[in-house]
Amino acid sequence: MDIIKKKIGIVGGGQLGKMMILEAKRLGFFVAVLDPSEDCPAHSVCDLLIVGDLKDPKGYYELSKHVDVITYEWENINASTLESLENEGHVIYPSVKTLKTVQNKKLQKTALFTNNIPVPRFSPVAGINEIQEYGKPGNFGYPLMLKTTTGGYDGKGNALIRNAGEIETAYIQLGSGQKELMVEEYINFTKEISILACRGIDGKKVIYPVAENTHENSILDTTVVPADIDSATSEKATDIANKVMTVFEGVGTFCVEMFVTGPGDIFVNEVAPRPHNSGHYTIEGCFANQFENHIRAIAGLPFGDTNMMIPAVVMINLLGVSDGTARLLGLEKAYLDPYVHVHLYGKSKSKKGRKMEHFTVVGATVEDTTRRARDLKSILRIIGE
């Protein structure tokens, strides 16, 4: 087989695409990217950038002309165009069937539920009256989650309804029913965890360790590995991630986000059909990281080892503090700790709340590593000027 000449196309050129490319380049793959922005993080490391709207079929067709396999860094993309391409014989991993199931939360949860994978109770809802019904005691009750079935990310497309009086605001916030909506029972979790899992074209799977996540304003803030859970919970979560990969027949790296409750129950919150922010720790923590194994999967190569090489890793996201031309402060001071890696995505414009970079700290214990990471969070800042 002729690996050198296998050409890879990626839909989306954000930080996930960029980090996929950095791994693909080590193996010498040609990589073309489709992204709306000329200046996207992937632009300077890809071989070919096709600038195009991710809703417009045109860019997808152009991309398909240059590559042998298409993948994506992001699920809110034009699945029907990809379906047409797949029908025309183009290779797309994960498959369009998987993408279409995952990108609709109702279909995703239904697939999980019907395969006996624990998920919060959920139901599509047509309007305010139905939401009220689900809020009633004996039904899902309050708090109640309202979600758009498609297009959500980083808390967008989700609304927490604490009582009946908040239904209308939530309903309007999520588009007044213009997008399909669903309600979901609120899980009173004690921990949020996630697991990266990879599945090959041949169905072989590898699973990464359990990561523990903390969100701020619904955006991932910190990932700590190993997660502070007992081994029974860890095994249960790993089994679930394994099963999810079988259900979705996913080829590539997937992320399974889960809630853990006080009594140790686990519910799948969301599945992402791609490398994930909560898997960035694998770059420093594991021999083969989530991006490398994604590339290996779609290229038909066996996987690299997914175990931790060091006792503890902590990853923290850094969001833009203000708007303007991006400027990083504090790197020299942060690097006085010799076990720190900063990953700057190369976004020239900072925006308040925009994911601009992350950093990873490794160490001998979770406690020490977390403390050092917390200290750095106050030192490293991206401002706009």
Next chain:
Amino acid sequence: MDIIKKKIGIVGGGQLGKMMILEAKRLGFFVAVLDPSEDCPAHSVCDLLIVGDLKDPKGYYELSKHVDVITYEWENINASTLESLENEGHVIYPSVKTLKTVQNKKLQKTALFTNNIPVPRFSPVAGINEIQEYGKPGNFGYPLMLKTTTGGYDGKGNALIRNAGEIETAYIQLGSGQKELMVEEYINFTKEISILACRGIDGKKVIYPVAENTHENSILDTTVVPADIDSATSEKATDIANKVMTVFEGVGTFCVEMFVTGPGDIFVNEVAPRPHNSGHYTIEGCFANQFENHIRAIAGLPFGDTNMMIPAVVMINLLGVSDGTARLLGLEKAYLDPYVHVHLYGKSKSKKGRKMEHFTVVGATVEDTTRRARDLKSILRIIGE
């Protein structure tokens, strides 16, 4: 300080340049490259490629317009043009003074010798008669090394003279005195080792572990870390590497290649003012690899940790087997070992003996890791077709 906007220029876009860029890109640096070939390994990951002969001043001036700091992946470059640029106020690391000393083996060895760093005895020679003198018993004797003082690499520019009858052939082989020549006493070494060392703008240094190297036809074949030497030899070698960095006032990653003799004496064979093939193991073996620390050095950042993260690493170079369009064989089979990373440089043309890629294997012991690496060497092949 404004790291994001610091722009880096690299003279040379081969595999060393490419691997520097992959690290620089993680930190979001802009990187411009000067290389004679449009299709060089660095071309698809750099922000700007300036195509130009490395002897011609033109490309250097063009490069200097786009960047804040210039470095190089290779020492056989146009030092006088870089000197003019330095005099005009451009920042060049390692400095041109260092480059000029290192790129001439006579000046390099003289600097080492006068600073009490052990080197083989050496002397410039003007012609055949002088070489004959050095071959006599009581003088350096035979075997005797003849070298051009400039331009040599991978055994090129070196000739081994086993007896007086071979002097003329060696003399003609090295250009019949058109290039300055030197003789060197032959060291009957039992091991070849090397150490990567980094020095910052502020003079702070970090030193990597001792690597053990095996050459085939004067080209590096295998690097094994840790080296099979006792701790006294290891300490002595580390002290020498440390001293070398002080003598040359090097800023960036340097490689110090040394011979170890049966009685445990160490002689510096050669110093390279740049990341080195025998340091590729640091990508998998150490938290911060030689390329990352080179970038950190020239950007004025503190260093990442240089210790081994795993017990054993073996790196093997793979050279082109035949001429033609490059094609890699055996990757799927090689990747059945989950602790293997293959690095393809992205050279589209294979040539017999050309460095096309390397692979790294990690493991629990040197013995086991070496065995697995040896097995892979017979599986992975780059052919031309």
